[in-house]
Each structure stands twice: as structure tokens, then as C-alpha cells.
Amino acid sequence: MKNKAVYMQGTNNMVFKDVAVPELSPKDVLIKIDTVGICGSDVHYYQHGKIGDFVVNGDFILGHECAGEVVQIGTEVENLVVGDRVCLEPGKTCGKCEFCKEGKYNLCPDVEFFATPPYHGVLQNYVKHPEDMCFKLPDNVSNMEGALVEPLAVGLHAASIGDVKLGDTVVIFGTGCIGLVTLLSCKARGASNIIVVDVLENRLKMAEKLGATSVINAKETDVIKEIESLTDGKGANVVIDTAGAEITVKQTVDVVKRGGIIVLVGMTPKDEVSFNFMKLMGKEGEVRTIFRYRNLYPVAINAIASGSINVKQIVSHEYDFEHTKEAFDFVVNNASEVVKAVIKID
Numbered sequence: 001m002k003n004k005a006v007y008m009q010g011t012n013n014m015v016f017k018d019v020a021v022p023e024l025s026p027k028d029v030l031i032k033i034d035t036v037g038i039c040g041s042d043v044h045y046y047q048h049g050k051i052g053d054f055v056v057n058g059d060f061i062l063g064h065e066c067a068g069e070v071v072q073i074g075t076e077v078e079n080l081v082v083g084d085r086v087c088l089e090p091g092k093t094c095g096k097c098e099f100c101k102e103g104k105y106n107l108c109p110d111v112e113f114f115a116t117p118p119y120h121g122v123l124q125n126y127v128k129h130p131e132d133m134c135f136k137l138p139d140n141v142s143n144m145e146g147a148l149v150e151p152l153a154v155g156l157h158a159a160s161i162g163d164v165k166l167g168d169t170v171v172i173f174g175t176g177c178i179g180l181v182t183l184l185s186c187k188a189r190g191a192s193n194i195i196v197v198d199v200l201e202n203r204l205k206m207a208e209k210l211g212a213t214s215v216i217n218a219k220e221t222d223v224i225k226e227i228e229s230l231t232d233g234k235g236a237n238v239v240i241d242t243a244g245a246e247i248t249v250k251q252t253v254d255v256v257k258r259g260g261i262i263v264l265v266g267m268t269p270k271d272e273v274s275f276n277f278m279k280l281m282g283k284e285g286e287v288r289t290i291f292r293y294r295n296l297y298p299v300a301i302n303a304i305a306s307g308s309i310n311v312k313q314i315v316s317h318e319y320d321f322e323h324t325k326e327a328f329d330f331v332v333n334n335a336s337e338v339v340k341a342v343i344k345i346d
């Protein structure tokens with residue numbers, strides 16, 4: 001067994017290195033990685049070497065959206081066997097704090113998350129991971145779909161925190177990967193009208209293909225007026241911002257229905273943005289936020305397996321392992337064209 005990893009070295013640069021195959025603890029399994037999705041956060045580290053307080057120090061392995069095959073199991077592993085295909089939930093939590101104990105483990109302050117410094121990611125041949133964070137893929141769910149479970153879980157969490165229900169009208173700002181998986185999630189939960197807003201025509205076309213009932217190009221159309229007319233002046237039950245732009249965050253309150261819910265998902269470049277709380281209070285509206293996701297890997301896998309969610313449609317570009325740097329450079333230079341790029345390791 002030989003393990004090769006691709007490291008980012010400085011910014012906009014990558015090198016391959018031979019690394020040791022990880023030694024398993026009793027409850028770990030060893031996974032031969034097959035597919036890795038490139039996330040916006042990976043690209044951000046690649047370009048800037050940091051995200052907020054998380055700073056890359058030295059050579060660093062990116063990648064946290066992945067699936068592969070179990071090739072070895074620890075002595076105390078009970079539910080997985082060699083040959084199982086699995087997707088890996090990236091965050092290892094402490095299991096002991098109050099957040100872990102109440103099931104909100106995504107809020108655990110002691111999480112070790114793949115490709116969040118100082119913890120290396122999965123752009124390598126072999127990775128070890130605790131058995132309980134590896135989720136078996138049924139035969140009709142591919143490794144590629146397995147790798148997409150991670151971003152899909154974000155969309156499912158956004159729709160769940162927004163309490164999106166059968167018959168709802170939902171507005172989604174942003175058509176990046178997370179905007180689109182949020183659209184798929186809202187549709188799967190039974191939303192009747194899904195209005196998607198962005199400024200990129202090709203992305204809006206994609207949103208239509210994935211089930212948006214209306215799309216609005218904010219460059220050409222007055223977003224607030226258009227949503228007013230699409231909702232008989234009432235606004236949307238749920239408004240989800242995945243764009244993270246100052247203007248879209250501000251507009252959420254204008255387009256939410258009285259008594260409705262706003263979910264903030266996209267991170268704004270500035271920490272503080274202006275928001276009309278008086279208007280929100282006049283509507284008895286609620287603002288909610290999400291941080292990653294929790295308890296949603298099994299849900300996502302079931303939704304893909306049953307056909308409720310067709311997530312593989314979001315993959316726009318595929319590269320092999322040797323061309324990982326080319327893949328990252330392409331994503332950096334063609335951001336509007338790429339919805340989701342994936343690397344085939346195996």
C-alpha cells in the first residue's frame with residue numbers, strides 16, 4: 001500500500017508527496033478515497049491561505065467532501081466490513097460536551113474537521129476515520145454521489161432550520177453549489193414555489209433545470225418588486241440567503257412574508273452588515289442561522305437512493321488526481337462556470 005497526497009504549498013501552488021498510510025485506532029476504518037469534491041472553502045484556502053482565524057501553516061492537504069472504499073478495519077469496528085463503500089462526515093467531535101450530548105454536535109468547540117487547519121484533508125489515497133462517521137452507501141448510490149452528500153447536508157440543514165414545508169413559497173438568494181443543493185432540499189420537502197435569485201444567467205438556467213419555479217436575474221430585474229408580484233404581494237414563507245452579499249442579506253427582510261422565516265447561510269465578506277430589524281419586527285419575522293449540519297448524512301443518502309434528490313446533476317467538471325492543481329486553477333479562473341468540480345482519486 002502506497003499513499004500519495006497533494007499538498008497546497010503557499011498559495012496557488014500544489015505538490016505531490018508520498019505519505020505514510022495511517023495507522024488505525026481500534027474504532028477506525030481505513031478508506032481508499034475514490035472521489036473528492038472541491039468546496040468553496042478549499043478554493044479559498046488555496047488562494048488566500050486562510051479563512052478568518054483559520055490560517056494554513058506549512059504544506060496542507062485540502063478536501064473534505066469524499067467517498068471511497070473500506071480497505072481495512074480497526075479491531076473494535078462493528079458495523080463496517082472491508083469492501084463497503086462509504087462517505088465520510090468530515091467533523092470528528094468530542095462526544096462529551098453539552099452540545100454533543102444534546103445532539104447538536106456541529107456546535108462542538110473541539111471539532112477536528114478535514115481540511116480546516118491544523119487538520120489535513122482527504123486529497124490523498126488513504127484516509128482513516130472513525131467508523132461512526134463513515135456512512136455506508138447503498139449499491140445504487142455512486143461514490144460521486146457519496147462525495148456530494150457533504151454539500152447536500154448543508155442544503156438539507158438550511159431547509160430544515162427554515163422549517164420548509166409542503167406548499168411553501170421559498171426564496172433562495174444565490175446559485176452557487178450551496179444555493180442549488182438548498183433548492184433541491186426545499187423541493188424534496190415539498191415547497192410549491194421556489195424563487196431563485198442571482199446575477200448569473202447560466203446559473204439561473206441551472207436552477208430552472210433543478211426545479212426552481214421562477215428565477216430572477218437581479219442585474220436586470222427589480223428583485224423586491226418581482227417577488228412581490230410573484231407572491232401576490234405577500235412575500236415568501238421562507239427566505240434563504242446563500243449568496244452572502246450585503247445586498248441580499250438586506251433584501252431578505254423585504255421579501256419575507258409576515259410571520260415568515262429567514263435563514264442566513266452565506267458568509268458576508270464584512271462581519272457587520274446593515275439589516276432592517278424594525279421591518280422584521282413589524283412582520284414578526286424570524287432570523288435563523290446555520291453552522292455546517294448535523295445528523296443529516298443518513299437522510300441525504302436515503303434521499304439520493306430513493307430518487308427524492310438527484311444531486312449528481314450539480315457536477316459540472318471532473319478531473320483526475322494528477323490534475324488536481326489544474327482543477328483548482330480552473331475553478332479559481334472560471335468561478336461563474338463551475339458549479340461543482342470533483343477529483344477522481346482512484
Ligand SMILES: [Zn+2]
Pocket residue numbers: 039040064065150151
Ligand atoms: Zn464543502
Ligand SMILES: [Zn+2]
Pocket residue numbers: 093094095096097098099100101105108109110
Ligand atoms: Zn463536543
